[in-house]
Amino acid sequence: MRVSDLLLSNNYISHFNDIKEKIAKINQQILTGEKISKPSDSPVGTSKLLRISDQLGQNETFKKNVQNSSLFLNETIFALESIQSEVQSVVNKFVELDNPLNQSDLNLYADIIDNSLSMILDYANSKTDGKYIFGGTDYSSMPYGNSSDNQTIETLTNTNGKMTVRFTQSVTQQINITGSSVFGTVVSFNGRVDANAVAGSTINNTQSVYDNYGNQYQLNTSLVKTADNTYQLSYDILDGTGTSVFSSSPAAKEVIFNSSNGQLISIDGSQNGVFDINVPSNRIHFSINLQSLTEKDSAASVNLTANQQTDIFNTLKRISTNLRNGILPSAEEKASVENFLSNVVSKLTDAGNALNQISTIEGMLNQQTYNLQELSDAENGVDQAKAIVDLQNQEYLLQISQKMAAMILPQSLLDYL
Structure with missing residues (x-):
């Protein structure tokens, strides 16, 4: 079957463009890596x-x-x-x-x-x-x-x-x-509350605290169970005469424990587990930490400790x-x-x-x-060495393609007569 010059030309152009695209792509890969x-x-x-x-x-x-x-x-x-x-x-x-x-x-x-x-x-x-x-x-x-x-x-x-x-x-x-x-001064609650205790059960504790002058006061705390895993913590501070330093009772804190593992979840919605007590008029300032307090299926046992008095x-x-x-x-x-x-x-x-x-x-x-x-x-x-070899191969193929085109495509009708 006779192959027309047009078909040869189209095949050459397609092959030539493929090689040029490959060369351009390899050059781009070498350049960008x-x-x-x-x-x-x-x-x-x-x-x-x-x-x-x-x-x-x-x-x-x-x-x-x-x-x-x-x-x-x-x-x-x-x-x-x-x-x-x-x-x-x-x-x-x-x-x-x-x-x-x-x-x-x-x-x-x-x-x-x-x-x-x-x-x-x-x-x-x-x-x-x-x-x-x-x-x-x-x-x-x-x-x-x-x-x-x-x-x-x-x-x-x-x-x-x-x-x-x-x-x-x-x-x-x-x-x-x-x-x-x-x-x-950080007053820490240590121990456990009883998960099986009825609502209204109360745990009372006391701890000495001091003002900035070194005068001693008594911190009284009361932890009352209000619902499953939920307690109300109230407190008062008394001076040496037994008089409260507060003009009105501080708002009680809501304490919630995790029902699955008994760990403290929050105090008044905060997950910090620590809150400040500050009485500027008496220069009393300390923190209460409940992070070590847990809720267990056993009798309650709670005690207070302070990291330092003053x-x-x-x-x-x-x-x-x-x-x-x-x-x-x-x-x-x-x-x-x-x-x-x-x-x-x-x-x-x-x-x-x-x-x-x-x-x-x-x-x-x-x-x-x-x-x-x-x-x-x-x-x-990109493997640079391999890419360079591939580039050289494609450039060689391009040269061969151009040489073959120079021998075949210039032929005219007179070459066949």
Whole structure:
């Protein structure tokens, strides 16, 4: 069968265009390093790359959370270590004051304690990235400062808030050490309430609390069951004469437990598990923590404990004032400072553990990112050496095609006569 010149010409042009398209595509792949430049190049591959890209984007967000949280915790650890050093220095001065030979100039020791107090207050108001480290979730306002009459040092904001950060789809973690747990008094409810108790059942407890001057008060609490898994917590604070510091009874708090595991769900709708009690007129400020209280199918057993009786700021302030008046620190004041030192060490451990956990998560995220990038490269990456060889082959085919066309296509009718 005779092949017409038109058919030869059309076949050549089609073949020529195919080779040119392949050369252009290979050049594009070499230039961009990607096999897929548009969805039509590989619909299945494009779908895989979109999923991988989404996962990589999430990982980058989580890694930024890790980096910011690590910075925050490192600053927290630095502040706590600095506070520990200052308080240890104060404890050492107490030892020196036990020696009568060092009691001739108590004003000197008062100056030293004032300096340590100033440093501790500065560290308590430390900031990182514009956030007060010990400010809880209200980290935009300075948490600690002098009262309006400069007689005491007060907590200026709610320092109970927990800063939680998501590091993976399933992992969230608290990254801050609350100011109340370090510098304030936290009265904790420990033990269990009886899930089988009838409505109206009441659990009463008492605990000593102190004002900023070190005066003792009595905290009375009453936990009344109102419905399944639901209780009302009411409280009062009495002075030394048995008189309430409140002009009217504070509103009761609604406490709800999980019916499945008995864990605390909320206090007045808040899942924090901690709330403040602040009586400015009496300079009383402490927190109540119900996080350790559970509901069980057994007889109720609840007790109250306090992490520290008085805050370190006003304790040191009283010690300094007394020294200037010729009064040595009492055994109770020394014990209060040493108790605070132990509390700081405990919080340092908590911060270190949190930082270690975040470091572990960071390693996991880095490995996940590496694995995802490997998958992306396998799906869309270009082997440059192979691509160059393919390009050379296509260019060779183009040259052969052009030579054959030069021999065949110029022939006319005279060549066949």
